[in-house]
Amino acid sequence: MRKPLLIMSAMLVTVLAFGQKKELKKAERAIKSGDLSEALAAIDQAEGMLGGADDALVAQFYVVKAEAYLANAGESDFDSMKKSAEALKMAKESAGGSKYADRIDLARQNLRTAIVNSAVADQNSQNYGPAAEKLYESYKVSPQDTSDLYYAAGNAINAKDYDLAMKYYDMLLDVGYTGIKKEYVATNTETGEIVAFRDENEMKTNMLTGLYSNPEDRMTESVRGDLLTNMTLIYMAQNKNEKALELMAKARQENPDDISLVRAEADLAYKMGDMDKYKNLMQEVIASDPNNPELYYNLGVGSAQAGNDDDAKKLYAKAIELDPEYANAKINMAALILKGEGAIIEEMNNLGTSAADNKRYDELKEQRVDIYRSAVPYLEDAVELRPNNKELVRTLMNIYSQIGEDGKFKAMKAKLESMD
Template sequence: MNVKKAIVFSLLVAAGGATFAQTSNVRKAKSSLQKFEELKSAGSAELGKSNLDAAKEAIDLAVAHEKTKEDPEAWTVYALVNANLASLNNTAEAATAAAEGIKKAKELDADNKNADNIKVAGQVLGQFNFNQGVAAWEKQDFKSAYASFDSALGFLPGDTTLTYYSGLAAIQNQDYANAIEKYKQLIPAKEFSSHKSVMIDLPKLYLSAKDTASAIEYAAQAAQAYPNDNDAAVQNIELNLIVGNEAKVITDIENQIAKDANNKALYYYLGIAHSAANNNDKAIEAYKKAVSIDPNYSDANRNAAATIINGVRDQLNALNEDKTLSNTDYNTKVAALKEKIKEALPYLEKVVELNPEDVDALKSLKGYYDFQQDEAKSTELQAKIDAFQK
């Protein structure tokens, strides 16, 4: 947040002519406020407290005086003084007075002569509310934190940091409607440092609000905005798969591959989509393509092996349930499956090579050798598993 540190002094010129006598308290308040601002700019705001108190005493009289109670400058100074008092003393009463002063000044300032100083008052008050929100957050009072951040936005509209913090506070309070509203406001702010997180988290918020249709809509937007991001792409795939949109996801990925044929992640996602659609042969083909682009792509190696093994397991289960097979036919078919599952071995070995302490990968590799009835390899792998599980 970019908050101006000082009042715009060019607007502190004393009024002249017929109104001079009636504006003495306004002038006193401005003079004292200017002294406070000088000390504040020098990092010594506490030393200027007496000046700020003097400004308040004078400006309270001015806004109550018959001749100056409708003076936009008087109300602008009133807003500035009280906003600074709120910030300096951490007082809600002064903050309320400052907000009232800003509202009144805007109503009276028809020619916008005080617009810059009114904006400064709003910035100071916005910073006060932001600080209140941070204090509430630290106490884990997320409802109050959201209220304070939201109030700050009233004075600092469009501030991306405030909008983001407001959304985060709403999430912590499980106030998904307000969280969604704040996050949606950040969609156009592509330069915001947390923009990607906002785009990826927005569909999750819609899911929490039980709005699957909107979750899918914004998941697609996130994937489009960040086409190379793993979380965005996987989320888009998973959400579409939840509602049975396998064909749509496959088509979307294939269209993207046509534009970026050497993107290993796209083939990985295509494999996930085909697996969900029970197109195991196409899934394996896609995973293999990802591995051909990057032989050390651990997830693609893992999924290629898992898809091959799961296919063999399904066929083995079918054989075990088929009571019509003779022992000879059964053994012949099992031997064929043992040959077929060998296709998974290089991918399993690569996963273990890349992640030597991955117990799940070791267990999968042991399961392979168990099926092949290779007792020596199975025993060797079990020893490694036992060592890591101690």
């Protein structure tokens, strides 16, 4: 009595396998023809008959499922992309996956491209949270492409999801990520710009057009310093200054010549109020890039905060010398100059009515006018560079009134009224 049952069981498995193969073929034809609804329906039918299928058929099922959902995803359906990723994982892990290794690898490459392109679109639209999630999914699809995880962390920072960014950075540190890779470049003969290509074949193909010269392969610089810097800045943003100091010490030890780390350490010192350390570190930064006006400006801000007004003025002057249109440096210079009137006004208010006091009052009044005249050139330039800044216009208008520049006062008054 048992023998017929065994025969019936074998026949049932054969029928199910035949039915599954039929549905998979239907799904493959539907994918090729673009009938994705039909393809997904066939996948659902086949999945219901998956029990008892042999290893090769199981692997084939998941490969077809991955291809169907990838095709259905288009450029933006992330849910379909994730379903495709999960199916690829199942196909690769199945005992029969080796038979479809090439097909799995091709689907993986296509899926990663789709996810990354969708993430880039989100990033360009400033949708940083979804971009981070997609890039992390891309990394899971292709773990050897660790740069996806690095850019996922960057998008998490932009989304202000610092905990998620730290999770990704910790993962990158665990795998020893440096970002160093070989790249293939050539010089655009029209613009002189160095252009990077995806691979050697693409570079060689473009060289045939005659639009490029000087082809070469080179290694990119390490981004480990940037990674550690970003982690430090996250700790700073979270007010975890001790952790930031600890990580910064490690970063500087590993990358003693990385000037971005010196700058980050200077920022940390500034935030913690250690202005002497900030000044010393910024001098180190300036030495590495002595023609960068921003560095002098930032050091000027630090000096002003520490009460070193004379040093701040020299630094602002250097920033302006390097960049004559540096509006912020001009505004801060004017503010420092005008700061000097505070002591003068206080003394004027404390004077009496004696002849000596009246004489001293006139002297102080002239000193105050001199201060105004010293600030005017910087304020005039600042108003020209920032014509819509009402406070700048109002300040300059009031100074013109104090120094007797009636024509310029009226012009500034009219400008201010037009802004109101």
